[in-house]
Amino acid sequence: MMAPNACMVSPQAWFRSKGLHARKSLGQNFLQDAAVAQAIVDRSGVGAEDIVLEIGPGLGALSFPIARRVKRLVVVEKDPELAAWLTTEIAEKNFQNITLHAADILQLDWMAIFDEMLRDAEGYRLVIFGNLPYNISSQIVVRLVEHRHRIERAVLMFQKELAERLRAEPGGRDYGRLTVLLRFCAHITTLVNVGARSFYPKPKVDSEVIEIRFPKPEPFPVPDEAALIRVVRAAFGNRRKTLKNSLMAGLPGVRTEDIAHILRTIGIDPVRRAETLDIEDFIRLSLAISAREIMTTER
CATH class of the missing domain: 3.40.50.150 (Vaccinia Virus protein VP39)
Structure with a gap:
């Protein structure tokens, strides 16, 4: 055969x-x-x-x-x-x-x-x-x-x-x-x-x-997927820079002082680099940035 x-x-x-x-x-x-x-x-x-x-x-x-x-x-x-x-x-x-x-x-x-x-x-x-x-x-x-x-x-x-x-x-x-x-x-x-x-x-x-x-449910459910993708893209946009500087360059609508405050609040050192963050770090970071943007807009 x-x-x-x-x-x-x-x-x-x-x-x-x-x-x-x-x-x-x-x-x-x-x-x-x-x-x-x-x-x-x-x-x-x-x-x-x-x-x-x-x-x-x-x-x-x-x-x-x-x-x-x-x-x-x-x-x-x-x-x-x-x-x-x-x-x-x-x-x-x-x-x-x-x-x-x-x-x-x-x-x-x-x-x-x-x-x-x-x-x-x-x-x-x-x-x-x-x-x-x-x-x-x-x-x-x-x-x-x-x-x-x-x-x-x-x-x-x-x-x-x-x-x-x-x-x-x-x-x-x-x-x-x-x-x-x-x-x-x-x-x-x-x-x-x-x-x-x-x-x-x-x-x-x-x-x-x-x-x-692609399992159901997903391994890490994300409340705001668009925000996560935007933050991940910004974080890896300048790999040689610190996380704080990468986010400043990639998220021009977010104030520098807000980025520094957010990173400190969620326990991420601003001088770390994007490749050291795991998926849960990125989810927390994206949610915090989205919340800060909403708060700033509503002022």
């Missing part, structure tokens, strides 16, 4: 046959190891109760194994050459449960896509999949946080450096804005480590597949 992913297309052979090259502008590195692709799908645990949105399917290394397991798969491919080839492959392989959008995922209305995917699918779970180019990875993470109430989890491949930032602990240089944004609402687990040799063209760094799960 043939292995599920035994017919995986060789990216190098495909590009040679088309007279094309992988596009650096799109951050294209294609998974070429069938065993790794199958391990990713296996460890993701997707099944018949899942509806999946895949970002950047490429040559279908993950798409076709996923489609064999799930209720419905929607793939979004920006590269027109790849999108045209995938359309033909989907038809020839007779995948009735795959829908393709030839589009830029960052230009699409995610809520409209979700509504389409979940129509007549009550009780199914929405999962996001993707081998993400480095240049859009951070934007995708932010979108996931924004839309997490519709998503159960995401299984995403990142460059190792970014994956380490997403699951970093406070105190180190990897800990930053994205770490905090995920920590208040998600649990992160490493599923598969993928060496650079598993890709074509071979990148300079290894990759890591992580699962971002």
Whole structure:
């Protein structure tokens, strides 16, 4: 019996046959190891109760194994050459449960896509999949946080450096804005480590597949999410500065004396740096700043 992913297309052979090259502008590195692709799908645990949105399917290394397991798969491919080839492959392989959008995922209305995917699918779970180019990875993470109430989890491949930032602990240089944004609402687990040799063209760094799960209730419920995001962005806007100076630069509407007073009141030393604060510190800080702004406005 043939292995599920035994017919995986060789990216190098495909590009040679088309007279094309992988596009650096799109951050294209294609998974070429069938065993790794199958391990990713296996460890993701997707099944018949899942509806999946895949970002950047490429040559279908993950798409076709996923489609064999799930209720419905929607793939979004920006590269027109790849999108045209995938359309033909989907038809020839007779995948009735795959829908393709030839589009830029960052230009699409995610809520409209979700509504389409979940129509007549009550009780199914929405999962996001993707081998993400480095240049859009951070934007995708932010979108996931924004839309997490519709998503159960995401299984995403990142460059190792970014994956380490997403699951970093406070105190180190990897800990930053994205770490905090995920920590208040998600649990992160490493599923598969993928060496650079598993890709074509071979990148300079290894990759890591992580699962971002959005539990209900959330790990750290936040009364004012917009305030938290604003404060976190300001705090990490000038990493080399002290927390007080970063907030002064990033929150121009808040008075300097108010920032100093707030930090002292909630027990945070103004000379600390943003990367030393844990998620609970940031929540307390954002609430205190919001309360101070309201008090100042009402005077």
